[in-house]
Amino acid sequence: SIIVLDFGSQYTQLIARRLREEKVYCEIVPYFTKVEDIKAKNPKGIILSGGPASVYDEGAFEVDRAIYDLGLPILGICYGMQRIAVDFGGAVVRSTHHEYGKAELHFNDEATSVLFDGCSDGTVVWMSHSDRVEKLPEGFKPIAHSDNSPYAAIADESRKIYAMQFHPEVHHSQEGHIMLRNFARKICGVDEKWDMGHFLKEQIKKIREQVGDGKVLCALSGGVDSSVVAALLYEAIGDQLIPVFVDNGLLRKGEREQVESVFKVHLKVPLITVDASEHFLVKLAGVTDPERKRKIIGHTFIEVFEQEAKKHDGIKFLAQGTLYPDVIESVSVKGPSETIKSHHNVGGLPDWMDFELIEPLRELFKDEVRKLGLELGLPESLVYRHPFPGPGLAIRIMGDVNIYDLDLLREADAILLEELKASGYYNKTWQAFAVLLNVKSVGVMGDNRTYDNTICVRVVEAVDGMTATFAHLPHDLLERISRRIINEVDGINRVVYDISSKPPATIEWE
Ligand code: XMP
Numbered sequence: 001s002i003i004v005l006d007f008g009s010q011y012t013q014l015i016a017r018r019l020r021e022e023k024v025y026c027e028i029v030p031y032f033t034k035v036e037d038i039k040a041k042n043p044k045g046i047i048l049s050g051g052p053a054s055v056y057d058e059g060a061f062e063v064d065r066a067i068y069d070l071g072l073p074i075l076g077i078c079y080g081m082q083r084i085a086v087d088f089g090g091a092v093v094r095s096t097h098h099e100y101g102k103a104e105l106h107f108n109d110e111a112t113s114v115l116f117d118g119c120s121d122g123t124v125v126w127m128s129h130s131d132r133v134e135k136l137p138e139g140f141k142p143i144a145h146s147d148n149s150p151y152a153a154i155a156d157e158s159r160k161i162y163a164m165q166f167h168p169e170v171h172h173s174q175e176g177h178i179m180l181r182n183f184a185r186k187i188c189g190v191d192e193k194w195d196m197g198h199f200l201k202e203q204i205k206k207i208r209e210q211v212g213d214g215k216v217l218c219a220l221s222g223g224v225d226s227s228v229v230a231a232l233l234y235e236a237i238g239d240q241l242i243p244v245f246v247d248n249g250l251l252r253k254g255e256r257e258q259v260e261s262v263f264k265v266h267l268k269v270p271l272i273t274v275d276a277s278e279h280f281l282v283k284l285a286g287v288t289d290p291e292r293k294r295k296i297i298g299h300t301f302i303e304v305f306e307q308e309a310k311k312h313d314g315i316k317f318l319a320q321g322t323l324y325p326d327v328i329e330s331v332s333v334k335g336p337s338e339t340i341k342s343h344h345n346v347g348g349l350p351d352w353m354d355f356e357l358i359e360p361l362r363e364l365f366k367d368e369v370r371k372l373g374l375e376l377g378l379p380e381s382l383v384y385r386h387p388f389p390g391p392g393l394a395i396r397i398m399g400d401v402n403i404y405d406l407d408l409l410r411e412a413d414a415i416l417l418e419e420l421k422a423s424g425y426y427n428k429t430w431q432a433f434a435v436l437l438n439v440k441s442v443g444v445m446g447d448n449r450t451y452d453n454t455i456c457v458r459v460v461e462a463v464d465g466m467t468a469t470f471a472h473l474p475h476d477l478l479e480r481i482s483r484r485i486i487n488e489v490d491g492i493n494r495v496v497y498d499i500s501s502k503p504p505a506t507i508e509w510e
Helices: 012-021 035-040 065-069 079-087 176-187 196-211 224-240 255-267 277-284 290-310 332-345 366-375 392-396 403-423 475-488
Strands: 002-006 026-030 045-048 074-077 091-107 123-135 141-145 153-156 161-164 215-220 241-247 272-275 315-319 356-358 431-436 441-445 448-461 492-497
Touching: 002 012, 012 026, 012 176, 035 065, 045 079, 045 176, 074 079, 079 091, 079 123, 079 161, 161 176, 196 224, 196 315, 196 356, 196 366, 215 224, 224 241, 224 255, 224 315, 224 366, 241 255, 241 290, 272 290, 277 290, 290 392, 392 403, 392 431, 403 431, 403 448, 403 475, 441 492, 448 475, 475 492
Parallel strands: 002 026, 002 045, 045 074, 074 161, 215 241, 215 315, 241 272, 315 356, 448 492
Antiparallel strands: 091 123, 091 141, 141 153, 153 161, 431 448, 441 448
């Protein structure tokens, strides 16, 4: 395996992700990990990540220098490069001009390195630094340069120590993945092919060690992430898992039944469904302000969850489907503060719910979670589900939320999804849903005048939901959706299509 020592860069997880894509197993550990602990993992090489600090800052993060004596290949990235430069007796200075963004990387002919095998001269790399190496340590040579960085990459080939000023792990570094692969395969000699099946086995082992014979509570939403967590935990600890699904009455048509049947057939977990729909609807009655709706739903969820947790003895752990993009800052560096931050993520659980958190997906990205879900045998219909917001249909009904409107929206939404699936567009889009506008307009059906509500159809393309564009659906598909909704849903006489992108609009309407 490859060990990544984390100095707190926002990109550290991307190093791991790129290596996983190359089927190289790697593990991220905090920069202060002791050499014995690193040795115990029996790695074939070490990568020093980037980091926000400067090597000359007071209290700058340092490694256990004994790692340099292990005789293992080492690759330093950005801060990792500066760390190596200083530790080996070179010098680092603060640049007068910072270097952020794309740069062309040129290889130094006199010192072609196996690190760049298969890469093209002039390849684009992503720079993001203000410090730079000024004086090379003894034994090091420049192996690549850019316009602004004579030492864009350096190496002491005899000791197999390499360092790069740029970030090979980010997407903008076009051939960065090749460099990381070369480091792992050609320089460190990693030859095992790692995949999600391995990840699954390791996580199961880890969870068993952490949980012992304790019980784990897991809140299910029916979405991909929480389902994968539940399935994974079930594999690991069987009936020590207590999966709780709260029906808040704001779900889509058939959603509760679908979740229940998936868990029955595929997982054999005794799923506890708490029907709290009435409770939620009473609390939401008459509320029209979007933020108040969200807050009420959040609080009510905790209330219900709290009541359920009290019914079970011996719960020590709470499992969550936190993904890497949710973990905004690099966490492993911060050590003990980890739990505190995650507690915040739960959305303010009451103090007495003093659970230890289990977050087995926190190193993964959405597409990796989907792969893991398939590995666990979850059906594709669940694994490739569109995201669905916690507050559910309540934020897709403009104005107050009531049973009548919820049913109406459910019908329209179901027709939309059915047509999208039939046309193949469901899998090509990030999210698709109907919004009940509570705008009435005049229509004519047969010989009769109607004065009914409007459904807005929202279908977007996105990579991570941070930005989105409306999907350019074929007009005949839009026509079919509109015709069916108006004909089949009583109370709707008009359908409109949302052609705004995010930003400046958001994906949801509230
Ligand atoms: P917006 O509307 O902010 O949505 O563009 C971005 C993505 O986040 C989802 N979303 C939520 N997910 N709880 C969630 O779990 C929420 O409160 C929530 N609000 C929005 C939204 O569906 C989209 O995928």
